[in-house]
Amino acid sequence: MSDEQQKVVDQEEINNEQAAEVEAEEVKQDAVEVDPNVQRIAELEAELAAAKETINNQKDSVVRAAAEVENIRRRTAQDIEKARKFALEKFASELLPILDNLERALEIPNREEELVKPVLEGVELTQKSFLASIAKFGIEPVDPQGDEFNPELHQAISMVPSPDHPANTVMTVMQKGYTLNGRLLRPAMVMVSQG
Structure with a gap:
């Protein structure tokens, strides 16, 4: 192999290496471009789970408050009835x-x-x-x-x-x-x- 041929082969190897580096860089960029979307989806799912937890806690609080109000009404009605009967x-x-x-x-x-x-x-x-x-x-x-x-x-x-x-x-x-x-x-x- 002559020097010329060697230079052409070397140049092709360099070009192939550069092409591989460019391709690897493109894959990295694609991964980076996909990664923010995946990350954003994960963030939104976490926010949704937190919102659902908050809603469940608030539902429980509302149900407890309504039950407490009903108990107070019932006790008050009983007290009024007793006061009326035994005054x-x-x-x-x-x-x-x-x-x-x-x-x-x-x-x-x-x-x-x-x-x-x-x-x-x-x-x-x-x-x-x-x-x-x-x-x-x-x-x-x-x-x-x-x-x-x-x-x-x-x-x-x-x-x-x-x-x-x-x-x-x-x-x-x-x-x-x-x-x-x-x-x-x-x-x-x-x-x-x-x-």
Whole structure:
């Protein structure tokens, strides 16, 4: 091979190397051009995932807040209903001794005397109208004569042996009890049989 031919071969090798370098550079540039797109897509996917997480957290917060508001509404409605039902509790407690006195007035021994009959009739009418008035506001008497003893409604004053009554039966009511809209205002004071 002559020098000329050698130079041509060398030149071709140089050209081939340069072409390979140019091609490698183009591949690098293509990779760089594709890489920013891939990178941008990855960034957008990360932002989307973060946005979805934020939305889920906010949904949870909204649901919890709505549930809390509903609980407050329900509790407030219950409190208002209780206040309405039991606002008269203290006032009703003050009326109970008056009812007791009316009942005691009707227990006088000489009921058949002509002078006492009109007074007894007046007391009976007063007691009936009084009971009707308080019944309109949810106050009901608890008169357990002959019933089974119930510690939720009755207060046992004493237990007496009695062959005529079964065990734990109310024999005598010493003082009537009263309820206000189903809530015990005052227990009935009773004597209970031992059986």
